[in-house]
Amino acid sequence: MSARVGRTRRVLAATAVAVAxxxxxxxxxxxxxxxxxxxxxxxxxxxxxxxxxxxxxxxxxxxxxxxxxxxxxxxxxxxxxxxxxxxxxxxxxxxxxxxxxxxxxxxxxxxxxxxxxxxxxxxxxxxxxxxxxxxxxxxxxxxxxxxxxxxxxxxxxxxxxxxxxxxxxxxxxxxxxxxxxxxxxxxxxxxxxxxxxxxxxxxxxxxxxxxxxxxxxxxxxxxxxxxxxxxxxxxxxxxxxxxxxxxxxxxxxxxxxxxxxxxxxxxxxxxxxxxxxxxxxxxxxxxxxxxxxxxxxxxxxxxxxxxxxxxxxxxxxxxxxxxxxxxxxxxxxxxxxxxxxxxxxxxLGGTKTTTTTTTTGNNGTGCTATYRVTGQWNGGFQGEVTVRNNSSTAISGWTVKWTLATGQSLNQVWNGTLTANGQDVSVRNANYNGSVAAGGSTSFGFVGSWAGANPVPAAVTCTTA
Incomplete structure (x- = not known):
């Protein structure tokens, strides 16, 4: 079969570390x-x-x-x-x-x-x-x-x-x-x-x-x-x-x-x-x-x-x-x-970390945010949040919020814009990935620090624009 080339997509890629x-x-x-x-x-x-x-x-x-x-x-x-x-x-x-x-x-x-x-x-x-x-x-x-x-x-x-x-x-x-x-x-x-x-x-x-x-x-x-x-x-x-x-x-x-x-x-x-x-x-x-x-x-x-x-x-x-x-x-x-x-x-034998989701906005039928830790090391971790549009129409923007545990902080976010107030963090869409089709999804990633423990949040909320 022949490979067909699609159009270039705008993505801000993160540098990930891999295992030997x-x-x-x-x-x-x-x-x-x-x-x-x-x-x-x-x-x-x-x-x-x-x-x-x-x-x-x-x-x-x-x-x-x-x-x-x-x-x-x-x-x-x-x-x-x-x-x-x-x-x-x-x-x-x-x-x-x-x-x-x-x-x-x-x-x-x-x-x-x-x-x-x-x-x-x-x-x-x-x-x-x-x-x-x-x-x-x-x-x-x-x-x-x-x-x-x-x-x-x-x-x-x-x-x-x-x-x-x-x-x-x-x-x-x-x-x-x-x-x-x-x-x-x-x-x-x-x-x-x-x-x-x-x-x-x-x-x-x-x-x-x-x-x-x-x-x-x-x-x-x-x-x-x-x-x-x-x-x-x-x-x-x-x-x-x-x-x-x-x-x-x-x-x-x-x-x-x-x-x-x-x-x-x-x-x-x-x-x-x-x-x-x-x-x-x-x-x-x-x-x-x-x-x-x-x-x-x-x-x-x-x-x-x-x-x-x-x-x-x-x-x-x-x-x-x-x-x-x-x-x-x-x-x-x-x-x-x-x-x-x-x-x-x-x-293939990979183990997914725990995820937590909460849906809010648009009378409970808006977007869902799924949080997962993709990598962890002494004092640091990398994560990913997938935003899914559960409504029957496209959305034009989204915001995801959660509360960091004591000792946790976010150092870098890509494919989203971070706002932090103490341990409360909010990530809204970047200017190129706010539009999500009905049933579609997008994601953003982050790198953070932790001390003592690195739990997943008790709740992650997603609201639509």
Whole structure:
């Protein structure tokens, strides 16, 4: 699938401290280190022997708030577009790695492993490939794989060697490779990839194969045949572009049957789309669905990791392809963590701190404030308050109030404006996040100090403008 780039959102990002960790899936990778912040999804995944990653695309690398999350929250990166044929070999025999290199270098700078995507796909091909005579195409395909996989040898731990070669009924997709080379092109692609990089794990990747059905059966038969023939294949990728409330009931069973063939399984392009706008019920269902997918992977030893297809709703490909749908990811457009994030966090073994909420204003139907401590260390702590609009119409402003315990103080607030009167604190919206749609949410963060104890407040109130 292609990553679609959304519009840049204004966010004031805080600098968070992270806990040290390593990833031992394919390569050892050091996670960002620190003493105080709660663990990231990547660090939690490491503790489970997995990775948790995100796809990304080149235009988003210019957005500092975006890259602050991308570089710290995840321990794996997939190159969303620019390792595809149209970018890498736009003209026959002329290779351009400049765009993909930027993403690979970003991952290396942030101690993240890279999944290569993709060597052979019927889509996003330069026009010249379709014009290659049948007798030459196998050689052209082999040369392309040799160049690309050889160039990234030692930098890419997984390759999606062939992508989306089957139709929904399990028959072969009539791509230019299928038509001009025949059934053997997939096996030849895997052989060429192994020759180019003997250490990379080689994957077949497809969509609508998460549950057991005709398409996943065809993929299963392909893998089984390859294993019997000694054709190199190390894993299968289940893209998992899912619909709200429709996670296949056979997901775990399907992952297990591929593992039983002796290959690894990865959830490679996860997103779970809904009809927009979001509301609390949809968010809750999406959280349940993300938890289900994560648990299914964790239940099978050879399910090695999960990659979301970008992490922020502002950069999702869904709205441009499915009009009226979206909100498919674990962060919203403003890089606030959604309930789906916390569902994954808890499924991976993270523990949420105590929260407290009180609703006031608009006759009791206005906004709700949820307070949580996200990190704590000797004498200091970091927290986050999520403001949700529970009314049926948009709000234009909000104010959150609570009373600090004796010994507590707030030192810094972002995405909000702080007023303090003794131990009573009030945070009103910043000039860019006061407008919240019906059922929507925003958040602000803070760093504080404490002495003696650091309890959560007994009550947190939220009022609307």
């Amino acid at each position: 960790g390593t990833l031992a899936v394919g390569l050892a990778v050091a996670a960002p280190s620190s003493a105080a912040a709660e663990p990231t999804l990547g660090q939690l995944a490491v503790a489970k022997g997995r990775y948790f990653g995100s796809a990304t695309d080149n235009p988003t690398l210019d957005n500092a708030p975006y890259t602050a999350v991308l570089g710290s929250e995840f321990n794996q990166i997939t190159v969303g577009n620019t390792q595809k044929w149209q970018y890498i070999e736009p003209n026959r025999g002329r290779f351009d790695y400049s765009q993909a290199d930027k993403i690979v270098e970003f991952a290396q700078a942030h101690n993240q492993i890279v999944r290569g995507h993709t060597l052979v796909w019927h889509n996003q091909l330069p026009g010249w490939v379709n014009d290659v005579p049948a007798g030459e195409l196998l050689g052209v395909m082999r040369d392309h794989i040799a160049n690309v996989a050889g160039y990234y040898k030692g930098k890419v731990v997984h390759w999606d060697v062939v992508n989306e070669a089957f139709e929904e009924n399990g028959t072969r997709r009539q791509s230019v490779f299928q038509q001009k080379i025949g059934d053997g092109y997939i096996a030849e692609a895997f052989k060429a990839a192994r020759a180019a990089d003997p250490n990379a794990k080689l994957y077949y990747n497809d969509y609508n194969v998460e549950g057991i059905g005709p398409k996943s059966d065809a993929m299963y038969d392909l893998v089984k045949s390859f294993k019997q023939q000694g054709i190199p294949i190390d894993g299968v990728g289940l893209q998992a572009h899912l619909i709200l409330g429709q996670v296949p009931s056979t997901l775990q069973q399907n992952i297990q049957r591929f593992a039983d063939l002796g290959v690894d399984v990865a959830i490679t392009e996860l997103d779970i789309r809904m009809r927009t706008p979001r509301d609390a019920a949809k968010d809750a269902q999406q959280a349940t669905d993300y938890r289900t997918v994560t648990n299914a992977c964790l239940a099978v030893t050879r399910c090695v990791g999960i990659t979301v297809w970008d992490f922020s709703d502002g950069y999702s490909w869904i709205p441009s392809v499915f009009p009226g749908e979206g909100a498919a990811l674990i962060y919203d457009e403003n890089f606030n963590k959604k309930p789906s994030y916390w569902a994954v966090y808890e499924a």
